[in-house]
Amino acid sequence: MTDVPAPVFRVADAADVPAIVALVESAYRGDSGRRGWTTESDLLDGQRTDAADVAATLGRPDSLILLAEQGGKLLASCHVERLPEAGYFGMFAVDPSQQGSGLGKTVLAEAERLARERWQCRAMHMTVIEQRAELIAWYERRGYRRTGQYKPFPYGDERFGIPLRDDLRFELLVKELPA
Structure with a gap:
């Protein structure tokens, strides 16, 4: 069995917007999203994001989109932003063909590290649709707690x-980040 190389992480720029939109849509909507377990296709129809939203996210101060690539192929992305009281983690997408491989855990850990080191965040916040019990449970296994x-x-x-x-x-889910 060969070892799968670790993903390469980088911060997105404007040229990455179309690829990010395509990845997010493939992970959350339509038939391609149903291949993975993070789909929202039973809860929502229509788009998950668009180029204008992704570009606006990239243009805000203290806001970035983290990309995970392998061999030049985009495998995962997430939005990380500094809030007044914590970091924020959102718009998390993993290529449906890669879901279940451990890549999501790796990307989440990198986003937490980045928020801690870049902005000295001591906690990470995120919001998850309440009806996504299996997704909330996944985050709970990674140290996030439900706030009610x-x-x-x-x-x-x-x-x-x-x-x-x-x-x-x-x-709202919250995780305290180690110093």
């Missing part, structure tokens, strides 16, 4: 998808 704090889903704003049910909301 919720944010409403942005119904009526198709930039975030078209809801297929009327009870969606986000729960």
Whole structure:
């Protein structure tokens, strides 16, 4: 058995926007998303993100998109941002063909390291759709805790998808980061 080389990490730039959008859409929506376990296709239809949203994310101060590549191929990405009280982790996407390989754990750990070292963050925050029990459990196994704090889903704003049910909301998950 041959060892799979570790991914190469880098911070995205404007030229990466189309590839990021394609990766995020493939991981969360439509038939390609159903190949992996992170799909939201049973909860939401429509887009997960678009080029304008990704470009705006890259353009904000203290905000970046971390890319994981292997042999020049984009395998995973995530948004990392400095908040006043913590780092924020979001828009996490792993190529559906790579899900279950351990790549997600590696990317999450790198995002936490980056927030800790770049911005001296002592905690990481994220929001997850409450109905994604298996995804919340995955984050809990990596040290995140449910807070019981919720944010409403942005119904009526198709930039975030078209809801297929009327009870969606986000729960805040928090992890304390080691010094």
